[in-house]
Amino acid sequence: MSSCDLCVVRNRAICAALDSKELLALNAIGRTRSLQAGESLIWEGEDSVLVANVIDGVLKLSTNTEDGREQIVGVVYPSDFIGRPFGGTSGHGVIALTDAKVCVFSRGDFDAFARDHPALEHKLLERTLGELDRTRRWMLLLGRKSAGEKLASFLLELVERLSGAGCRPDTADPSRRIITLPFSRQQIADVLGLTIETVSRQFTRLKNEGVIDLPSRREVTILDHERLVAEAG
Template sequence: MNYHHTNCDDCVVRNTAICSALSSDELAVLNSKGRMHRLSAGQTLVWEGDESLLVANVVEGVMKLSTSMGDGREQIVGIVYPSDFIGRPFGGRSLHSVTALTDAHLCAFSRRDFDGFAREHPDLEHKLLDRTLTELDRARHWMLLLGRKTAPEKIATFLLEMADRLSASTPAAGTTPGLFELPFGRQQIADILGMTIETVSRQLSRLKKEGIIALPDRRHIQIVDRDRLAEQAEIDGP
C-alpha cells in the first residue's frame, strides 16, 4: 500500500506547515480529505504542463521543481524542504515538474478539495500567502545569481545557502561544524546554478585545493573557511 490516512497529531510538521493555521477540529476535517503519500528518490509527482490536480505538504525529504527545454536543457527553479507546500492551487496547470530528490513523505490533497477548504479558512490562505510571498522573494533573489554571477560566485553562494538550509536537518548537531550532506548529485547542482557539470566539478576542486572546503565524499561538503567562501560569493546589495 502506497498511501493511507494518518493522524495529524503525530505529524512532525504540524506546527510549521500551513496546517498550523488550523484548530484541531478544522484539522480533522482537512485530514479526512488528505492522504499520506510516499515517494522514492527520483520519482516525479507532477510533470511540467500537467493540469494541476493535487497539492501537498512535504513532511519528509527534499524535492525539486524544474523546467526543461525540448533539447533536454534543464533548470531547477526551486528546492522544497519538509513543511513546505507544493502544487498550484486555484486553477491552472503546473509550469514545472515536481520530483523527489530523496525518498519523501507527503501529505497530499486533491486540488479541488484543498481549494474549497482553503476558501473557507482565511487563516490557512493567509499562511499560504505569506509562504508564497517568501518563495517569490527567494525566486527573484535567485534570478540575480542566474543572470549576473560568475561561476565562482555561483558556487560560493550555493554552498553558503545550502549550509544554512541543511544544517538544521543534517544528522546530529554534534558533528563537525560546517559539514552537511547534499541531497543532490553534481548534475543537479549544475541545473540549479545554470552551469555545466564540469564547471561545477572544477570549481569545487578549486575550493578544495584552496583549503576553503573539504569533500569527504561525493555527497558531503564541509565548509572550512566560511569567511573566505563568503568573500567569493560577492555579497550583493549596494
C-alpha cells in the same frame, strides 16, 4: 486525534494556522504518500491535480526547454508547500531528490477547504511571498554571478535551509559544518545554470584553496565559512 497531530511539520507547515478540529477536517481530505528518490510527484505541463506539503525529504521543481536543457527552478524542504492551487497548469515538474514523504490533497478539495479557512490562506500567502523573494534572489545569481560565486552561494543557502528547515545537519559538530548533499553534480549544475564539468572544477578549486573539503561525493565540509561568504560575491 488526527494523524496530523503526530506530524513532524505540524507546527511549521501551513497547517499551523488550524486548530485541532479544523485539522481533523483537513486530515480527512489528505493522505500521506511516500516517494523514492527520483520519483515524480507532478509532471511538467500537466494540469496540476494535486497539491502537497513536504513532511520529509527534499524535492526539486524543474522545467525543460524543448531540446532537453533543464533548469531547476526551486527546491523544497520539509514544511514547504508544493503545487499550484486555484487554477492553472504547473509550469514545472516536481521530483523527489531524496526519499521523501509528502501529504497530498486533490487540488479541488484543497481549494475548497482553503477558501473556507482564511487563516490557512493567510499562511499560504506568507509562504508564497517568501518563496517569491527567494526565487528573485536566485535570479540575481543566475543572471549576474560567475560560476564560483554561484557555487559558493548555493552551498551557503543549502547550509541554511538544511538546518533551518529542521533537517538537522548530520553531524554532532557544534558549528554544523558538514553537510550531506541531496544533489548529484548534474542537479547542482541544473540549479546553477552551469554544466557538470564547471561545477566539478569549482568544487575542486574551493577545496584546493582550503575553503571546503570533500570527504565523499555527497558530502561537503565547510572549513572557512567567512571565505565562502566572500566567494559568494
